[in-house]
Amino acid sequence: MSTEEGWHTVDDGAKLYTKTWKASDEKARLVFVHGFSDHCNAYYNFFPTLSAKGITVYAFDQRGWGRSVIKSSQKGLTGPTTRVLADITSLIRPLTPSPVPLFLMGHSMGGAEVLTWMSQGPADVKKHIRGYLAETPFIAIHPSTRPLKMTVVLGRLAGKVLPRKQMVQVIDAKFVSRDSAVQKAFAEDRLCHDTGTLEGLAGMLDRAADLENGKVKISEGAGEGGITRLWVGHGTEDKVCSYGAAKEFFDTVTVKDKEFKTYPGWYHKLHAEPGEDSITFANDIAKWILDRSGATGEPNESKSKL
Template sequence: MAQNSEDLGNLPSNESVEWVSFEGTDYYTRSFRVEDGTPKALVVIIHGFGEHCDRYQDMARFFVSQGIQVFTFDLKGFGKTGRKGARLGALGKFEDVYKTIGFFIDKNKVEGVPVFVYGHSMGGGIVLNFGAEKELDSGVKGIIASAPALETNPDNHYPGVIMKILHKTAEIFPNIPMTIKLNDTGITSNLEELEKYRKSFYNYDKTTLQTASEMLRRGEECMLIKSKTYPIPVLIVHGTNDQLTMSKGSQTFYDNLPKDLDKELHILESDYHELHFEKDYKDKVYNIYSSWILNRCS
């Protein structure tokens, strides 16, 4: 598929695309600004494995309609950032991703405006881990995780003993290339969006051993350990029968959270991974997210 077949065309005046360099990587970024007055909040969106930030354009525009400003970017190794870089799917260590998120928060925050970080799937696992890092002085008010990769479908990876070997190998040879074939029929029942997903030049299943190891290991660690001392408000949304990331992982994470924490969990009756593209749930989850954010802006 030709690269220019996904050209965004003429963007509205409140939207922009910019390439931003940070620690040797050129990042593809998008901004969605509130034009009338000061925004009520800023949301930073982190996409999932094998996809890219342009897929969150509709969500970002909805947020803007609610007075919420949005910034998003393609992670290192993914989307347009990955296509411009040297190695597809080479995300790096999660600590490096936290630094990148912090950098973009600092670059885009507005004085007096609360910041929230949203992530889907792998991005959900990343932002939940990011929120647990108490030493990060990012000023984040809350975390939103959609179908977070805390517990993934065991059919999509190797048995436990082999996974331990792979984790050790990843420490020594992090850049060994891998291919992770997802069952894309479980992504969404929205056939138009599924076709876009399959055809996109910026969605790909290439990654590295380190990225796969980080995603699986950090998800489990966050679910079982970091959850118990989680420090900031958190919202989680997941489909009951999601076959890519398991809703029971979100339930376990939620059950482990401190009793007095501001927390919310929505397990919705669905077989699909991307509820934000499901015709029966898109408006519902958009409103769950925006209401939760706006209720914490006072």
């Protein structure tokens, strides 16, 4: 396994920080989209574990987050949903066609973005995606931390007038993981700046609402060979994103190859839970991907179906 850092320039000239965990014996590739107030170097041993199993991971810091922020005014400056989805497309397109099966995964806010991209992304790129994964996707905020409806309404109205106005939305560190070391690291990580813009926050809430209310439809035809393959995982004690909302959304998805994995008692960052749990999660992800890549004895679905 080796790593490589770089920068990707999107169509409007913005530069996004990228990092790749390269597998020495490559069996599959995974593009990963991080969540709110996060960055791609904060996923602990998750990416190295996948790489060691033959899965090359391509990750990046989204616009407005992590090392893609060069100056303070760029914090949370994600742009509207069309811009967010276009950035994801821009990262994926150069990887297609891929010599090995290509997958797309997102965590939390990034999980919702992946689900939205499945529905709204360009067909000429989606046809190269073997499967999609969403870790604790943001379909709805957990009831214990859900903002008052009036606050959301006022924020959206203000966002139309002052889209770039920044607002700090702190995620309580004690909710991210049961591991106290992870909690401490998250609270002290300056790249996890908790700062959104009114436009970006409104877009995040709107994407979640569209998924929760059924406006975003996931059906067959969103992936390689005209097949949609979807994995969703969620911890039952996640107090950031609603487990129930994720499960209800998943149950509305009418595709043949789908799996919902429940992690009883786990928190928000499944990849950073304590002890053997983080390894269990990484192994679950690797198995699902490799099972669909012909690398664990399962049939390797032919690209001739395209």
